[in-house]
Amino acid sequence: MAYKIIEVANTHAGSLDYLKSLLNEFSKFKDGFGIKYQPLKASETAVKGYEWYEVYEEIFFSPEQWKEIISISKQTKDVWLEVYDSYSIQIIQENLSDIRGLKFQASVLNNYPLIEKMSQVDLSDKIIMLNIAGFTIEQIKEILERVKKELNPQEIVLQIGFQAYPTELEDSGISKIKDIKENFENKIAFADHVDGNSEDSLYLPILAEIQGADIIEKHVFHSILETKYDNFSSIPVEKYEKYLSLREEIISSKEKSQKLKEKYSSILNKEFLNEKELEFMKKALQIPILKRDLKKREIPSLEKDFDFKRSPQSGLNVYEIKNFLKDSKGLNVEKKKGETLKLEDFTMRKLVATLACRNNSARLYGKPLQTLDSKKSITVLDQIISLLKTIPEISETVLAISEGEDNLTYIEYAKKNNLPYVIGHGKDVLGRLIAAADLVSATDVFRITVDQPFFFYERIEQAWKDHVENNHDLTGIDHVPAGAAFEIMNLNALKKSHEQGEDRHRSELCTLYIRENKDKFSFKSLDVPKEAIRKDLRLTVDHPEDLILCREVYAKFKHLAPRIPVQEIIKFLDSRPDLVKLTAPYCEEVYKLLYK
Secondary structure (H helix, E strand, C coil): CCEEEEECCCCCCCCHHHHHHHHHHCCCCCCCEEEEECCCCHHHHECCCCCCHHHHHHCCCCHHHHHHHHHHHCCCCEEEEECCCHHHHHHHHHCHHHCCEEEECHHHCCCHHHHHHHCCCCCCCCEEEEECCCCCHHHHHHHHHHHHHHHCCCEEEEEECCCCCCCCHHHCCCCHHHHHHHHCCCCEEEEECCCCCCCHHHHHHHHHHHHCCCEEEEEECCCCCCCCCCCCCCECHHHHHHHHHHHHHHHCCHHHHHHHHHHCHHHCCCCCCCHHHHHHHHHHCCEEEECCCECCCCCCCCCCCEEEEECCCCCCCHHHHHHHHHHEEEECCCECCCCCCCHHHEEECCEEEEEEECCCCCCCCCHHHCEEECCCCEEHHHHHHHHHHCCCCCCEEEEEEECCHHHHHHHHHHHHCCCCEEEECCCCHHHHHHHHHHHCCCCEEEECCCCCCCCCHHHHHHHHHHHHHCCCCEEECCCCCECCCCEEEEHHHHHHHHHHCCHHHHCCCCCHHHHHCCCCCCEEECCCCHHHCCCCCECCCCCHHHHHHHHHHHHHHCCCCCCCCHHHHHHHHHCCHHHHHHHHHHCCHHHHHCCC
């Protein structure tokens, strides 16, 4: 038997007397029944000027009133609450032990601040129901994975059905049950929103159960008292009893169940998403509204920079913003708190490799200009530049050259190879990298050092994709052989590090401030194949012994140059313990500095 949720919605219009009387009418339904409410606060759900703002104010119940409502309800039924805004979460927290389940409407599933705040609540013994109206199968998979990870509930139920005041029969979404069952193992809930005065309002939820729905949500209203809101698809207690009686009669009979399926056969094979559902979703999605001023060229964060509220303003929705963030290099205009984002506000993202160059190394002078292939005069820097040119995600390479006569050779190198360059303070490596990025209007910086001829280029495509889609401040790979790692850094995060950090954070350890302050930044270290996690190997040129090893590697794989796979190098070094032994004394240097 399907579990039944009695949906009160906003039929009460803010009247506690109405609601108590309604609860009394439906108190006879006990075992296997839940009752659901929608606690919200106008100022947290919408902005003034939104068409329903005054209604939201009218239907408001105080925390004390909600405690009383929940106390009465739990005597006969499981209590379910919808999560709309921070006020909803407050009511949930104050009554957590009396709540069985929570529902998230499709419109809030991408409200990142709301989900993050909800993640602070222990939901390990709660059922979460996600309304997936308007989403594709792939979008549902992404949402499901994210909610499971961030909220960690006891169970997640997928709900179909949307409210179109009322919803036409052919748009009910009942045909989705088959697709959901084929693609997911979760229980399925069906929310019935057809006209409450129609015969369909009795039979459609029964058909949904026959098709495989595990939970049926049905709107109700008071049989006598005036109902001001949410009465389009609601039914009174007498009709609810009739629905239950018909359900028992039809479900228990294979013949009657089959006849019901035949009666509604025309709606059992509809497309997964229809036009009205997509239109509903477009209107229902909360438009992200800026909660702080943004500067020109700044890249907004969906998680940090927006409030998600219903608003009369037009603007990009969360999916549109995510799509633009994939390719955008930030805003081309300044934006003010309270504004929405528009298509014309964005320009494209740009990833640039910035190489900090200097000669006066105490361990090995002129490391980047040391040769890997003496016969062809191919230097470490030549190999790096050639490899960077093969990586489509990287727009261009800029040399960030240290001041001083010793480093004039890098200016000559840049001119000879048509590379842009900047000159800056020797000890302020971070400042030079920032200047190099600004020179070519980059939004993100690809960081390796000029003594890394064999970095892990195979992972750059995935790293850039993850970096952009999740708007990370720092993305990279760690714990691979020294010299194989790389980092992708948001330019604004680097500027923040330079401004707030100390001198040691402005050194060659350019991301040390970010790594030490992960509460201030979004940082992602990508997984690498297990066989690539080799702290006993070095592929950098920092000591004379390193240079010997890297020359041997280049000689072995020069037919593949510049794209020499790191994992092939690892296999080669495993066959040459003599080379590994040469660099073994220096293997802990990098890890002690960064990967504590």
